[in-house]
Every structure is written in C-alpha cells, then in structure tokens.
Amino acid sequence: MEDKKIATRQSYGEALAQLGEKNKNVVVLDADLSTATKTCIFAKRFPERFFDIGISEQDMMGTAAGLSTSGKIPFASTFAVFAAGRAYDQIRNSICYPNLNVKICATHAGVTVGEDGATHQMLEDIGMMRALPNMTVISPSDATQTKWAVEEISKINGPVYMRLSRLAVPIIYDDNYKFEIGKGIQTGKGTDGTIIATGVCVYEALEAQKELAAEGINVRVIDIHTIKPIDKELIAKCAKETQKIVTVEDHSIVGGLGSAVCEVLAEEYPCKVERLGIKDSFGKSGKPVELMEYYGIDKKAIISKFQNKMLDK
Amino acid sequence: MKITHTEALEKIAKNIRMGIIEAVYSAGSGHPGGSLSCADILTVLYFNQMNIDPKNPNAEGRDKFVLSKGHCAPALYATLAEKGFFNKEELKNLRKFDGILQGHPDMNKVPGVDMSSGSLGQGLSIANGMALASKMESAGQRIYCLVGDGEIQEGQIWEAAMTSNKYKLDNLCLIVDNNNLQIDGTIEEVKGLDCIVAKFASFGFNTIQIDGNNINQIIDAFETARCTKGKPTAIIAKTIKGKGVSFMENKAEWHGRAPSQEEYEQALKELV
Numbered sequence: 001m002e003d004k005k006i007a008t009r010q011s012y013g014e015a016l017a018q019l020g021e022k023n024k025n026v027v028v029l030d031a032d033l034s035t036a037t038k039t040c041i042f043a044k045r046f047p048e049r050f051f052d053i054g055i056s057e058q059d060m061m062g063t064a065a066g067l068s069t070s071g072k073i074p075f076a077s078t079f080a081v082f083a084a085g086r087a088y089d090q091i092r093n094s095i096c097y098p099n100l101n102v103k104i105c106a107t108h109a110g111v112t113v114g115e116d117g118a119t120h121q122m123l124e125d126i127g128m129m130r131a132l133p134n135m136t137v138i139s140p141s142d143a144t145q146t147k148w149a150v151e152e153i154s155k156i157n158g159p160v161y162m163r164l165s166r167l168a169v170p171i172i173y174d175d176n177y178k179f180e181i182g183k184g185i186q187t188g189k190g191t192d193g194t195i196i197a198t199g200v201c202v203y204e205a206l207e208a209q210k211e212l213a214a215e216g217i218n219v220r221v222i223d224i225h226t227i228k229p230i231d232k233e234l235i236a237k238c239a240k241e242t243q244k245i246v247t248v249e250d251h252s253i254v255g256g257l258g259s260a261v262c263e264v265l266a267e268e269y270p271c272k273v274e275r276l277g278i279k280d281s282f283g284k285s286g287k288p289v290e291l292m293e294y295y296g297i298d299k300k301a302i303i304s305k306f307q308n309k310m311l312d313k
Numbered sequence: 314m315k316i317t318h319t320e321a322l323e324k325i326a327k328n329i330r331m332g333i334i335e336a337v338y339s340a341g342s343g344h345p346g347g348s349l350s351c352a353d354i355l356t357v358l359y360f361n362q363m364n365i366d367p368k369n370p371n372a373e374g375r376d377k378f379v380l381s382k383g384h385c386a387p388a389l390y391a392t393l394a395e396k397g398f399f400n401k402e403e404l405k406n407l408r409k410f411d412g413i414l415q416g417h418p419d420m421n422k423v424p425g426v427d428m429s430s431g432s433l434g435q436g437l438s439i440a441n442g443m444a445l446a447s448k449m450e451s452a453g454q455r456i457y458c459l460v461g462d463g464e465i466q467e468g469q470i471w472e473a474a475m476t477s478n479k480y481k482l483d484n485l486c487l488i489v490d491n492n493n494l495q496i497d498g499t500i501e502e503v504k505g506l507d508c509i510v511a512k513f514a515s516f517g518f519n520t521i522q523i524d525g526n527n528i529n530q531i532i533d534a535f536e537t538a539r540c541t542k543g544k545p546t547a548i549i550a551k552t553i554k555g556k557g558v559s560f561m562e563n564k565a566e567w568h569g570r571a572p573s574q575e576e577y578e579q580a581l582k583e584l585v
Contacts, residue, residue, distance in 0.1 A: 027449075051445065054479075056472035059438045063476060066442020069377075069420075069428065072449075074442075089432055090469075094439060098420050098429040 005168035008199075009107040011143035012164050013038025015150035016075060016105075020046050023154060029064050029076040031057045036166075037077040037107045057082045061090035061104070068100040073154055079113075080106035080122035080163060084129055095159050096132045103153055105162045109139075110250030111278060111295055112167040112200050112288040121283035127255020129161040130228040136181065137228040139163040139257075141202035142172040145225055148179030156181065165200045165250070167288045172203060172223075184231035186238070190218030193244030193306055196235065198224045198257045201248040201276075201297055208302035217306050219244075230260050236268035245273045246305045248297055253277035274305050316360045322528045325395060326356040330557045331584045332391025332404050338577040340408035343416070346567040347461060348388035350492040350525070350552040355392040357531040358457055367397040370424040374452045377427040377443050381436020382461035382490065383417040384569070389426065390414050398425035434467025436460060437487060441476045444485040444545075455539065459488045463495030466504050471516070477545040478517030486538040487518070487547045490525065492554035494565045513547040525550025558583055 020026045020042050027049045034040040034052060043050035053060040057078050064074035076083070083106035084091070095102045106125065113121045130137045138153060138160060140146040146164065153160045184196075188209055197205035202223045209221050222238060224230065239245055245265065247258040258275030265271055278295050292298040316322055329352045337343035359365070363376040380389045387407060394401040399413075406412030413422045417431030428439050440458035447454040460470065477485055489509060497503050506512065514520045519541045523530040531550070538546035554568070555561030558580040572580055 048449070051480075053476055054472075056469075056475070058435075058469045059441075059472035059476055062435050062438025062469065062473065063442040063445070066379075066428075066439040066444075067446050068442070069439070070443055070446030070450075071373075072446050090435060090438075093429070093432040094435050 005170050006143040007166055007168045008140050008143060008146040008164040009038050009166060011146040012105055012107070012150060013041040015147040017041045017045050019150055019154055020049065023073065025071060025073045026154065027051065027067055027072045027074050029053055029060050029074055031055055031060045031078040031082065033078050039077045057087040058090045061087040062094050064102045065094040065098070065100050068102050073101055073103070075103045075105055077105045077107065079120060080109035080125045081120055084122060084125035084161065088128060092132055096134045099134045099158055101157050101159070103160045103162065105164060107164040108166045109163045110165060110200065111283040111291040112165055112250050114166070114288045114291065115285050117285040118282040123252040123278050123283060124255060125161070125163060126227055126251050126257065127259065130260065134159055135228065136160045136226070137163070138181070138225060139198045139227055140225050141199055141223050142169060144171055144173040144175065144177055145179060148177065149225065152179050152181055163199060167200055169200050169203050172206065182226045182229045182231060184234045185223040185225070186220055186234065187223070188218070188220040190220045191242050192217045193219040193246065194222060194238040194242045195219055195246050195248060195302055196222045196224055196257065196261055197248045198227065200250050204292070204297065204299045205248055205302055207299040211299070211303055212306055219306060224257060227257060227260055230264060232264045232268060235261055235264045239265055239269045239271050243271060244306070245271060246276060246302060247273060248276040248302055250297055251277055253279055276301055276305070319528050322356055322360060325360055326353050326528070327557070327584055328395050329356055329388065329391045331581060332394060332401065333387045334558070334572065334577060334580045334584065336387045336390060336404040336407040337571045339405040341571050342408060343387050343571055344384040344569045345387065345572070346494065346554040346561060346564070347382060347490065347492065348385045349556045349558060349561065350554045351385060351388050351459060351490045352556065353526050353528055354459065354488055354490065354531055354550060355388055357528060357535065359392050359396050361532055362535050363455070363457070367425065370398055374454060376455045377457070379428045379436040379440045379458040380418055380430055381458055382433065382464050383430030386414070386416065386418050389418055390423070393423070393425040396425070399423070433464045434469040437470055437473035437477065440485055441473055441480070441482060444482040445480060447484055448482070454484060456485045457488065458485070459490060462489055462491045462493060462500055462506065462509065463503065465489065465506065465509070474513065474516040474518070481543050482545045483542050485545045486535065487545065489547065489549045490552055491549055492552045494554045494563070494568065496565065496568050498565055510549050513549070517544055518547040519544050521546065521548045523548060523550055525552035526556050
C-alpha cells in the first residue's frame with residue numbers, strides 16, 4: 001500500500017462529497033481556497049449547498065454558526081492558520097460557547113505545508129482548539145482515517161476541529177478499519193517504549209518502529225487521531241507497560257499532542273516524556289521532507305530517541 | 314398577537330425601559346445607555362413584526378433576532394420578559410450567580426434568545442447564516458440583526474455585509490442603533506463613520522433612515538424592508554442613548570454603569 005500517497009485534504013474533499021450525497025443537511029463553506037482545501041469536489045456536485053464566503057474567514061465562521069442554528073450541518077474549510085488563528089474569537093464566542101454543530105476542517109497544518117513558509121505553517125492550532133470547551137479535536141493520519149472521520153464527526157452534535165495536511169502521505173489503514181472518536185490505535189506490543197504520534201507523523205512513527213525492531217528494540221506506536229477527548233486509558237496503560245514515551249507531531253511542543261500526553265501522564269502515571277515537535281519557533285520555507293528532518297519530527301529523529309539511551313528506564 | 318396601536322406599543326416600550334432599569338439596578342452593573350436607545354426597536358420587533366411564540370420559543374420556521382451588540386442584553390431580556398418568554402421577576406437576577414440572565418445573551422440558558430453574543434461585530438454573519446438556511450428551505454422566515462454604531466468599526470461587519478449582498482438576502486434586515494456614542498466618547502471622536510447610510514448603500518443594501526425612537530417610523534421601515542426584494546435592508550435608526558431617562562440621555566458615561574438607589578428611583582418616576 002505504501003506506493004500510493006494521498007494527502008488527507010484530498011481524502012477529506014472526496015469524503016465530504018460522499019457525505020453530501022447521504023445527508024442533505026450537510027452544507028460546505030470555504031474562504032476562497034476551495035481548490036486547495038478540496039471542498040471544490042463538493043462544490044461541483046452540490047453547488048446549491050456550497051457557499052464561497054470569499055477571503056473573510058471570520059465571516060465564514062459566523063455564517064456557519066448561523067446555518068447550524070437552523071439545522072444545517074456546516075463544514076467550514078480554510079487553511080489552519082486562518083481558521084484557528086484569524087477566526088479564533090469567532091470560533092470561541094459564536095461556535096464553541098453556544099455549542100453549535102459546526103465542523104471546522106482546516107487544511108495545510110504544520111511545517112509540512114512546505115514552501116509557503118512560516119506565515120502559512122500553523123503550529124499552534126491544536127493547543128488553541130483543545131483549550132476551547134465543547135470542542136472535539138481530530139487529527140487524522142491517513143486518507144482512510146480521514147474518510148471515516150468525516151462520516152463520524154457528522155454524527156456528533158457539537159463543534160469539531162479537524163486538522164488536515166497538504167503533504168501526501170502513504171495509506172496506513174485498509175478499508176476494514178473502523179474509526180472511533182476518542183480511541184487511540186495501538187500498533188505492536190513492544191515493551192521497550194511507546195511512540196505516540198498524530199497526523200503526518202504517524203507514518204514516520206510506524207517506519208521508525210520497523211527499523212528499531214531490526215535493531216532489536218521493540219516499541220509500540222499509538223496513533224492519537226483524537227486529541228480531544230484524548231484516550232487517557234491507552235496512554236496511561238502504555239506508559240505503565242513500556243516506561244519510555246516519545247511524542248511526535250507536526251505542531252509546536254507547546255500546547256499540542258506532547259503537552260496533552262504530559263497532562264494525562266502527570267495525573268495518571270508520572271514518567272519521563274520526550275516531546276518531538278517544533279520547539280517554540282516559527283517554521284520556514286523548504287520541502288516538507290527537509291523541514292521534517294530539520295525540525296526533528298521524522299523517522300530518523302524518532303529512532304535516535306531510542307538509540308541514545310536518553311530515555312533509559 | 315400583533316399589536317398595532319401606537320399608544321399601546323409606546324406603553325410596552327415604557328415597560329421595557331422600566332425592566333432595563335430594574336435589571337441593571339438589581340445587578341449593580343450593566344449597560345443601560347444602549348439598552349434604552351434600542352427599546353423602541355425591540356418593542357416593534359417583538360410586539361408588531363416578528364412571528365414568534367413565547368410558549369414555543371424554539372419553534373421551527375419562526376422569525377429570528379440576533380442582538381449583535383450583546384452588551385445591551387438588558388433590553389433583550391426586558392423585551393422577552395414583557396412578551397412572556399419568562400417571568401419578569403427574573404430580571405432582578407440579571408448577572409447573578411444563580412440566575413439564567415448572563416451579562417451577555419446565552420441562547421442555551423434564556424428562552425427566546427436566538428443566538429449567544431457579546432464579542433462585537435459577529436452578529437451580522439450569524440444572521441446571514443440564518444437567512445441562507447431559511448432561503449434553502451423556502452421557510453419564509455425573516456431574520457433581524459441589531460448592531461450598534463460603534464460596533465460597525467469592527468471589520469467583520471463589512472465582511473458580512475458583502476455576504477448579505479452576494480446572496481441577495483432580502484429576508485434579512487439589519488438595524489443600526491445610531492445613538493452616536495461609544496465608551497470613549499462620540500463616534501466622531503473615536504473613529505468617525507462619516508455617512509453610515511452611504512456606506513451600506515454602497516455595499517448593496519436597501520437603506521432606510523429613521524428616527525429610531527419613533528414607533529410609527531420603525532413600523533414603516535420594517536414594512537418597507539419586508540416588501541423589498543432582491544437585496545438586504547439596513548435601517549439606520551437615529552436614536553438617543555439613554556432615551557427615556559433624562560439624566561442618562563446622550564451621556565457616554567451611562568454606557569456601562571448602574572444607577573444608584575436615588576438615580577434608580579428618579580428613573581422609574583420618569584418612566585411611569
């Protein structure tokens with residue numbers, strides 16, 4: 001399956017069009033980025049249920065909120081930096097506080113945006129969105145998971161932030177996979193350590209797992225696709241069973257998956273956690289692969305955390 | 314029940330003003346100035362124009378109102394209480410720990426509140442969404458949104474105005490409570506808006522200019538808006554901040570402070 005790479009934004013666009021077929025209440029909003037966020041697929045099929053609000057993300061979030069009060073299920077899309085960042089107050093006060101049924105599906109998260117550089121690489125959105133009461137935060141790792149996530153988030157009543165990527169990544173899960181909000185996915189049972197990853201970094205973690213196994217280091221990988229509510233039980237269980245925890249994300253280490261895992265473990269099972277992510281800095285231009293290496297969120301960085309004995313029991 | 318007699322509506326507006334004073338006095342804080350300026354507009358909306366039922370506040374297909382200037386919650390609460398959405402006694406619990414009447418409107422706590430609000434500049438976008446949904450369902454609802462004049466310094470209002478125009482939301486009616494005062498002084502002193510009417514006209518709105526404290530002019534404006542097809546309407550309502558209480562009228566200081574006991578008694582005397 002590894003030969004086929006699909007960006008989660010592409011899978012999102014396709015899944016959204018399928019969902020639109022099944023559920024006539026689904027409406028989609030975009031802010032002049034529909035060809036990039038892939039909502040254009042829905043727009044082509046259901047023009048009467050697609051609203052291009054133009055380059056005005058704050059207005060888009062408010063319009064989505066208004067549509068939801070009348071029974072529609074709005075999916076609002078733009079780049080993560082404009083969704084969570086520019087329209088934060090609208091998401092907070094007009095969507096989360098009244099607990100409205102708006103699905104914010106933000107693409108182009110993280111440094112893997114690549115060449116566009118720092119202004120377009122959203123590294124704080126997980127932190128901002130998971131701090132909001134009523135919000136569910138989803139960060140899928142591959143095309144299959146994204147497809148299922150679109151379906152599942154349409155079934156829950158309340159605000160959702162789904163974080164998608166520009167970078168095409170290999171497909172991890174097959175069609176038998178069942179997506180369950182709030183449940184992490186464990187791969188392997190190794191007891192030498194646990195890699196907890198989300199989004200585009202899950203594939204890197206699985207590759208690291210294979211290479212470490214070849215060296216006789218057996219780790220397990222947890223794909224945390226739901227950052228909020230986070231799977232506390234699984235995280236605490238793996239910490240108990242493996243002691244070593246490494247988190248990895250295409251996001252700032254401040255407020256993101258690493259922080260969320262530390263919060264869980266501080267209360268449930270205090271242990272040392274190594275956080276891989278962007279270390280309190282902005283991104284920069286470059287190819288996604290170069291940037292993942294530079295910021296230390298790729299396979300190599302993960303492997304080194306288990307080789308250099310920093311996390312020895 | 315639609316009330317059409319001017320005098321009857323004026324009496325209701327007085328009751329709403331008394332409710333505002335009662336609530337803000339009981340709370341010891343709040344925003345009486347802008348609440349009093351829009352009391353006549355809310356009277357006409359809830360007692361003459363809107364298709365709503367206090368016994369069934371969430372009825373599908375009802376007309377909706379968004380108080381974008383959420384700090385004027387006392388006006389909305391007093392209106393809803395007067396209409397029978399909840400007991401008037403509740404007004405005394407404004408801003409209280411055990412009460413339902415939050416400092417700014419909460420749609421999940423207060424019967425009859427169609428949208429939570431408080432952070433300025435967001436209401437017109439919400440109203441657009443409601444109006445779009447109504448058009449998709451051919452539900453024939455009318456959607457009303459009240460903004461303050463200072464509030465339209467927020468950029469989102471103009472983003473939203475372009476959206477109202479793009480989708481030709483003729484089921485949407487925006488009202489600007491043009492009382493010409495904001496916290497730091499007059500609109501001109503803080504950041505002048507020049508001609509509000511011309512601004513909305515250039516954004517594609519049907520514009521109507523009225524005395525927003527005159528019941529008959531308000532009714533006529535809403536009827537004109539109702540008959541206007543193919544474009545949204547903006548009613549620029551010239552009002553007096555603090556209207557109805559002599560010592561509060563046209564004084565920026567009454568934007569956000571509660572009356573003392575003496576002032577409270579004086580205000581009620583004037584309103585009876």
